[in-house]
Amino acid sequence: MSEPINILLAEDEPALGQIIKESLETRNFKVLLCENGQIAYDAYLKEKPQLLVLDVMMPKKDGFTLAKEIRMEDDTIPIIFLTAKSQTQDVVEGFTIGGNDYLKKPFSIEELIVRINNLLDRTKLQKNSEVLIIGDYIFDFPKQTLQFREEASIQLTHREAHLLFHLMKNKNEVLDRSLILNKLWGTDDFFAARSMDVFITKLRKKLKQDDSIQIVNVRGFGYKLIC
Amino acid sequence: MSEPINILLAEDEPALGQIIKESLETRNFKVLLCENGQIAYDAYLKEKPQLLVLDVMMPKKDGFTLAKEIRMEDDTIPIIFLTAKSQTQDVVEGFTIGGNDYLKKPFSIEELIVRINNLLDRTKLQKNSEVLIIGDYIFDFPKQTLQFREEASIQLTHREAHLLFHLMKNKNEVLDRSLILNKLWGTDDFFAARSMDVFITKLRKKLKQDDSIQIVNVRGFGYKLIC
DNA sequence: AACGAGTGTTAACTAGTGTTAAGCGATTGG
DNA sequence: CCAATCGCTTAACACTAGTTAACACTCGTT
Secondary structure, three states: OOOOEEEEEEOOOHHHHHHHHHHHHHOOEEEEEEOOHHHHHHHHHHHOOOEEEEEOOOOOOOHHHHHHHHHHHOOOOOEEEEEOOOOOHHHHHHOOEOOEEEEEOOOOHHHHHHHHHHHHHHHHHHHHOOEEEEOOEEEEOOOOEEEEOOOOOEEOOHHHHHHHHHHHHOOOOEEEHHHHHHHHHOOOOHHHHHHHHHHHHHHHHHOOOOOOOEEEEEOOOEEEEEO | OOOOEEEEEEOOOHHHHHHHHHHHHHOOEEEEEEOOHHHHHHHHHHHOOOEEEEEOOOOOOOHHHHHHHHHHHOOOOOEEEEEOOOOOHHHHHHOOEOOEEEEEOOOOHHHHHHHHHHHHHHHHHHHOOOEEEEOOEEEEOOOOEEEEOOOOOEEOOHHHHHHHHHHHHOOOOEEEHHHHHHHHHOOOOHHHHHHHHHHHHHHHHHOOOOOOOEEEEEOOOEEEEEO
16 A cells, blocks of 8 residues: 555634544545634645645635645645635636535535545646646647647747746646745736736747647636636 | 345335335345434435435425435435425425426326336446536536637636536436535535625526526425536 | 846726616506 | 517626736846
């Protein structure tokens, strides 16, 4: 048997937290239970788990805020949010970013296990190669080149390559605007946002030869690379 | 033989409830009988059945109210209402929303079985694809595009795509107004409702090339996408 | 130092999206 | 038939995103 997967579980309701923890442990996961977002962040820094399960509604620091902070450190770690039924579709969707998923309370443990395994599978696949296939393009991230079918490669700039790389890592999911701004520009102020607009335009131009590829805007949240 | 289907049956009259339960169990369904709407709701949360059979007239919580609450959690679960003959046609029809059906008392067990199987088939078909055929249109939900025959695709906005997606998931059935408002807008207040009106208008415009498609209003309840 | 190519930012303008408002039309119950 | 309610449509508005071009900076070359 392989190494157990480390999971960080942030859930303020002790009874529920304990049930989830024990259920996951019977499935051979190692679970670290934290009772609020603040504690969870410190635990994250110390333990570096492979996956996070975060309750959205928590005292001290809510799950979304916590996720944003952790995403600054690591933008590939899979996160599953536990949401109350009152959360609206749009908000939850906006946060379903970068290897995230969500589960509405109440849920069955089986549902949770399925999502955990899905996310772990997905992230495993991503890690291997730095040469990515986008529709009819081949994107070589280290070389910063983009090749359409058998045509000559186009050189991408540093910014273009990084932006595309992040879009690719979250393909078919919404990539959060402010997340990527903080990651690549170090700020999400007005000017950085305008600058990003420009790069989105540039990428769209360079990707338009295959019209099955689209960078779709999700108003208020970010972009989704469809391919 | 495959897994038995879990059915939640809410029926306040013990004798009738028991008959239905036993009849369904001989057909290899698993039936959980609840004696009122309140108990049924708790049982729903705990058991997550695949289909609901709800008596409309029940003490504590009637079938329609119960259905509305459950629809907040899950807008795809099939529901069959058992109605007294005194229920007016209109009210019953209004609640025949999102994978719902109804059966007038008295009914034969065979009628009930037929409806159960119909609804289960229908929901199974829907689940798979995110690219949907609407008459002569192809609706690609992830790409947020709508293509009429061989013409160029029209780009839909985020809201338009979501609204259309929900209409499609419940095509030829009534989609409840407040349900969709809560789901997409997070509230069903006056302004959200006006906003939704606008989007219905927009979708109607974009779908008018195929006049076999219609978004029909059901006054007081919601909309039905006919195609 | 002066030049030029390449890269990214700032600016100005244009376009798109969703909400609010207002007036009109349709349906229903009394 | 009238009044009340609900739905439809258009347009104005505020906000967000997209596009283009000018500008500024860096870096290597002359």
